[in-house]
Amino acid sequence: MSRVHDMGGRFGDGPIVPESEDVIFHADWHPRALALTLAAGSLGQWNIDVSRHARECLAPKDYAAFSYYEKWIAGVADMLVERGVVTPAELSGACDAQISDLATKKLTADQVAGVLARGGPADRDSAVAQAFQIGDAVMTRRIAQNVLVAGGHTRLPMYAAGAKGKILRYHGTHVLPDSNAHRLGEAPEPLYAVVFPASELWQHPEHPRDEVVLDLWQSYLEAV
Known part of the structure; x- marks a missing residue:
């Protein structure tokens, strides 16, 4: 089965048009989407690979129609509901939002610079032996x-x-x-x-x- 998100090297999607390095966000809500994603990630309910897969699991029609940060927001919303952090009713505004037990883990503004500087290293010790050498x-x-x-x-x-x-x-x-x-x-x-x-x-x-x-x-x- 083809994966709608696996677009690398695919024909028919048109040319890649490089943007100016001075352009970071195209709309006022884009940095807010990034901030929300980082803040939600600090709740400890998922890892970077889970979040990537959440975006991949969007309905194909939505994935094709959504912009970059719309995909991010949709993925975060799905994970928040899946982990029980918020309810679908809270998310849609159908009821008043309740304070989550995870509220104390929220990423505050004064913590952002340190969190981004530390990053999330993925190198680990492993018992799996190296099978290949340079040049193989x-x-x-x-x-x-x-x-x-x-x-x-x-x-x-x-x-x-x-x-x-x-x-x-x-x-x-x-x-x-x-x-x-x-x-x-x-x-x-x-x-x-x-x-x-x-x-x-x-x-x-x-x-x-x-x-x-x-x-x-x-x-x-x-x-x-």
Whole structure:
């Protein structure tokens, strides 16, 4: 089944039009959407992979119609209801909102700079042995799918499925999104930068000698 959000390398979506680096937000509510997403994330009810999957799970018609920050807001709303932080009635304004037990965990304005500076490192210790070395030839899974959860989240894009490349860099062991997005544990494993020639990814690349580098987890790869 195709995933509506997996648009990388897809034909028919028109050209990419770069924007000025001076343009950060296009509407007054965009920074508020970003702030709300960060504040809600501090409640500790989900991780970054869960939040990404929430946006992927939007109805295809909504995903296609929504703007970037509309997708963010819709994903946050779904997670807040799913975790019982708010009720659908509260969210729609059909009843008065109640103070949540999680209110004390809210991210306050004076905490924002420190939280953003710390970030959310995903590198972890792991017992999973490094299987590949720099320069090794590898191939990605022939189907870009989550093998733990049917139809689940994965960071292997469809355009790179079944492609042959080489290990460019070893990043250490990192949280596996395919597991973490479904609350199955972090399951850290080796993460690599893999370089692919454009001719391996697309049948008629405009510049065949171009290369694309993707960060891919070990379980996405096999030796060639």
